[in-house]
Amino acid sequence: MLKKLSQFTLALIGLTVLFSSCKKTYDSIQVVDGKKIQDYITANNLTVIEDSLKTGYYYQILNPGTGTALYSTSDSVLYNLSVKGLENGTVYWASSLNGNFGTLGGYTNVLSPVDNTIFATVGVTAIRDVILRLKPGGSARILLPSYLVYGKNGSGTVPSNENIDMTITTAPEKSQIALDDRVINDIIKKNSLTMIKDPSRVYYSISTPGTGTDKISLSSTVIANYTLRFADGTVSQTNVDGTFSAVLGNLGVRGWGDVIPGKLTAGGKIRLLIPSDRGYGPVGIPPSLPKNAVLDFDIEIVSVTN
Template sequence: MLKKFSGYILALAGLTVIFTSCKKEYDSIQTVDSAKITDFIAKNNITGMVQDSAKTGYYYQIVTPGTVGALLKNSDTILYTGSFKGMESGVTYFSTASYYNLNNFVGYTNSISYNGASYNIPAIREVMLKMRRGGTARILLPSYLAFGRNGAGEIPSNENIDLTITTFPDTTQAQLDDRLIQAFVTSKGLNMTKDPSGIWYSISAPGSGEVPITAESKITAAYTGRLTDGTVFDSSTSAEFELEGGVIAGWTRIIPGKLLKGGKMRMIIPSRLAYGKSGRGSIPGNTILDFDLEVLTITN
């Protein structure tokens, strides 16, 4: 009996050894992501990357610290862009550059909207507090501090993110728009005038006739509307508009008193006189618009 019992014990011990040897140890996502990030830094010879002081898992590099004002505080409003790229794939999934992040408080920049959902990414705020206005930083985010195992939109599961943050020196959207318009005009070699409203314009043909255009006029116009990257978002060879309430505020501000029938104008309109923070359709919020316009008819 004792022999038989000893045999059972030996058999049980053997099974334990077998099952133990078959058990596979899986690394945590923290370990996997950390190894990928450190390998990425080494393979790409990236210097100046440091791990966050709390060792939550992200690495960052202040590329340019910025030159305007003191270090940013949570209570400061900030205009900035963020470009989210797959660390290993190199695919840029999305960028906030099109709307300049709507003048958030620094303390709220950890909240990012993408694909209809909101994500909490504290690394953005934490790194931004080490910068001044006009600065740039690069952050390597492990997946568990970014979009997680579920991913988001085109971002796959457990994707580490290579994030670039650029803060603008401007303190208001109006200042930013004006600086960007001036840079656009200069880069294109355009000869344009700045109206007191903030609109830049050039008149290639003033038009003729006795009927003036006022804010209350109804006009028929041929026009093309573009973004500053050249993308055409709207055009017509003959569209009728009421200038008061029927078009964006920029048209109402700049057309009356400057054109007659047959008049032609190019106008670059700051976002506050276009579709503002909300945008419209395919036009993101805080977008500068570039129009060519010809007045075909005027009705008062």
């Protein structure tokens, strides 16, 4: 009996050793991501800094910015982001002059596309950590392991376990009003426009005041043709078939009502450069109208009803 038991025990030990030798070990995602990022740094000869808490990301200050003080968690920060794949270089999304993020420094850890597209909103502490190292007008690069961004599920067109190469650029201005005014003046200069600045901070140019007899007020119903462009000249919307009708004072774009009453009648044509707070503000209209976007309108008043 003891002999049989010993043989059984030896056989069991042998099977255990056999199965153990056949078992494949897998590296954790932290190890896998870390190796890919290190290989990327080496291949591109990058000079980067590992984050002080060693959570897995690396950063490089491209331009420290200017000013007398660093950002703090209570400072207003205006910034743009680009997000691309570390290995494949695919740009998944990027904010630009057409819109920007604007929040207090302590809340910049939220990663959400400026145009509210299909990409998920996630918390990325690295963004806040690096932004707080910059001054206004500064920029930085962050190499993010997948587990600190979209993880194993990915998001939108970002695949599973995708490491991210991110660029952050902060605006020289610390208020959205000042940033909007610079963007508008850049449009004017680029296109050699002659514009008047309304007290509402909307810039306008009237090409035809109109020949109608009905005066326009905020309570007027107007039928209008219009073309909407973004700051980079991209056409966002057109409606030129006389089907757009609205009470002027009820429009989401308050910039129309700021300028048009008393200046145009039916047949009038005007160009408006509207700062973001007189447009769709910090929310925008997803997915086509970005947050904090300056709006460039060409408008023709077709008819007026009072």
